[in-house]
Amino acid sequence: MSQFFDNNDAFSQALQVLRSDYLPTGIDPDWLEQEPGSSSIRLVIPFITDVEAIKHEIAEQPELAKYDWEVLCKVKKLSNSQPELPMITGNVIVVSSGKGGVGKSSVSVSLALGLQQLGARVGLLDADIYGPSIPTMLGRGDHTVEVNASNKMEPLQRFGLQVNSLGYLVSDDDATIWRGPMASSALQQLYNDTAWQNLDYLIVDMPPGTGDIQLTMAQKLPITGAVVVTTPQNVALRDAEKGIAMFNKLQIPLLGVLENMSYHRCASCGHQEAIFGEGGGQQIAEKHAVSLLAQWPLTTALRESLDHEKPLMIEQPDHELSQLIRKTSATIAAQLYHKTTKNV
Numbered sequence: 001m002s003q004f005f006d007n008n009d010a011f012s013q014a015l016q017v018l019r020s021d022y023l024p025t026g027i028d029p030d031w032l033e034q035e036p037g038s039s040s041i042r043l044v045i046p047f048i049t050d051v052e053a054i055k056h057e058i059a060e061q062p063e064l065a066k067y068d069w070e071v072l073c074k075v076k077k078l079s080n081s082q083p084e085l086p087m088i089t090g091n092v093i094v095v096s097s098g099k100g101g102v103g104k105s106s107v108s109v110s111l112a113l114g115l116q117q118l119g120a121r122v123g124l125l126d127a128d129i130y131g132p133s134i135p136t137m138l139g140r141g142d143h144t145v146e147v148n149a150s151n152k153m154e155p156l157q158r159f160g161l162q163v164n165s166l167g168y169l170v171s172d173d174d175a176t177i178w179r180g181p182m183a184s185s186a187l188q189q190l191y192n193d194t195a196w197q198n199l200d201y202l203i204v205d206m207p208p209g210t211g212d213i214q215l216t217m218a219q220k221l222p223i224t225g226a227v228v229v230t231t232p233q234n235v236a237l238r239d240a241e242k243g244i245a246m247f248n249k250l251q252i253p254l255l256g257v258l259e260n261m262s263y264h265r266c267a268s269c270g271h272q273e274a275i276f277g278e279g280g281g282q283q284i285a286e287k288h289a290v291s292l293l294a295q296w297p298l299t300t301a302l303r304e305s306l307d308h309e310k311p312l313m314i315e316q317p318d319h320e321l322s323q324l325i326r327k328t329s330a331t332i333a334a335q336l337y338h339k340t341t342k343n344v
């Protein structure tokens with residue numbers, strides 16, 4: 001394909017024009033396959049993305065639209081922060097926050113479902129020792145873990161996700177008094193000893209904060225990339241910056257900052273209000289030269305859906321926020337690929 005590409009400037013430029021949240025660096029010619037003399041092109045993207053959106057973008061470029069396109073995603077296993085640790089399963093994305101209560105678990109669940117709805121095989125590991133909330137959000141909080149013949153824990157299957165949580169193994173009271181080493185070895189065990197089945201991505205909901213416990217935990221996992229969740233007010237932003245510093249120190253690729261509860265739109269009049277302030281996520285993203293991945297609104301439907309074990313993404317897949325969540329998931333998958341292959 002590269003020969004064809006080299007001799008066709010208009011085509012190569014059109015590929016680069018397709019830069020978007022889905023394809024931050026456009027289409028790499030190495031992702032293209034074409035039979036000699038054929039007018040069909042096969043595009044194999046090495047991360048999960050919204051294939052329909054890409055096809056739409058291709059159709060808008062006359063130079064590309066001349067061909068018949070087959071577009072598919074084949075998720076590549078990427079490098080990680082601890083090459084000496086066994087890579088048990090797919091690419092590990094940790095979701096972290098400097099401060100509690102900014103919506104880190106809600107974001108973890110939503111991103112896991114977003115990636116899954118785009119077509120990836122996704123696991124979700126709840127490592128929040130201070131209050132494992134994923135069993136509450138996804139249901140089956142009373143689940144007891146079963147061990148298979150190979151002595152591995154079977155993940156709970158929920159809404160197409162493979163889920164495991166510290167909350168299934170210990171009571172909340174026991175977990176919160178753990179010290180760093182205990183918490184990090186429990187996390188490592190949960191990661192190593194779960195029978196994950198062929199995942200593309202594993203989302204890990206980390207405990208909030210940037211202290212020794214979080215640091216030790218992050219060192220015990222082969223992490224591919226990290227997302228820092230914040231809300232726009234100053235106190236959360238200061239803590240989010242500590243999160244950014246922690247991942248930089250650990251040399252873990254930071255995929256960007258996700259600003260949650262950015263604004264609220266009144267259901268009756270449509271008026272938009274920035275309850276927790278404005279522009280904070282953008283400011284720290286610029287200051288630390290990382291991406292602002294998305295700004296998610298404060299949405300009653302999201303809170304209600306997670307309170308009732310019926311995720312918005314499942315109950316209302318066409319809801320404006322569900323669409324935004326899928327777009328953010330695709331952005332994160334693209335950032336993960338590009339940051340770890342050093343293309344951006």
Ligand SMILES: Nc1ncnc2c1ncn2[C@@H]1O[C@H](COP(=O)(O)OP(=O)(O)OP(=O)(O)O)[C@@H](O)[C@H]1O
Pocket residue numbers: 097099100101102103104105106107128131133208260261296297298299300302303304306307
């Ligand atoms: N965008 C949003 N719109 C409305 N409610 C939200 C949003 N994000 C999170 N929430 C709600 O805020 C509350 C706290 O969210 P969540 O438990 O995800 O935060 P957290 O950062 O993981 O907290 P913790 O620090 O306790 O782990 C939950 O009730 C959740 O439903």
